Amino acid sequence: MYTTEKKVQIVTWGNSGLSLNAVSDFFANSFPEWATPNPLTISRRFLKLKRQWTPPSVWASVRESVNGKKYLELLQSQIIPAFNAPNLDNDEWFKHDGCPAHNHRAVNDYLNRKFPNVVG
Structure with missing residues (x-):
């Protein structure tokens, strides 16, 4: 238990x-x-x-409803820049699940441009 x-x-x-x-x-x-x-x-x-x-x-979790647009803004303004911080050793992984916001067309397009041949 x-x-x-x-x-x-x-x-x-x-x-x-x-x-x-x-x-x-x-x-x-x-x-x-x-x-x-x-x-x-x-x-x-x-x-x-x-x-x-x-x-x-x-x-981590977000306390409010997240749609594709909000998730894209979060990726662009917070998550991806955090992975470019100079104190990281480039051994970090970021995973998102099957939430509809994670699979929004604009999110997939952004991730495919940012990480070609990595994100399906």
Whole structure:
């Protein structure tokens, strides 16, 4: 069960440099192994992760309705310029989902011009 406290722990780890070891410890309680002697035994067999540092993912949301025009303005004025900041190491990824605003014709045209042969 994900509690508010555990969600806050994940955010705290993300701000300090997230390690897969910390994530595996957090999710260890999410994989119960049902067995005859003790149905509450926790198994770590699902957690065969390399113990290395992984940069945290950042998820953000917008509090108002977003249409294609607003999303295009956001891309042009905030998101794409942020990726050109001098302090970034060019190893960042930006993903958007199947939201209708993300697939608006003007948005697709802009992204195809900005990143040819990358965006479908």
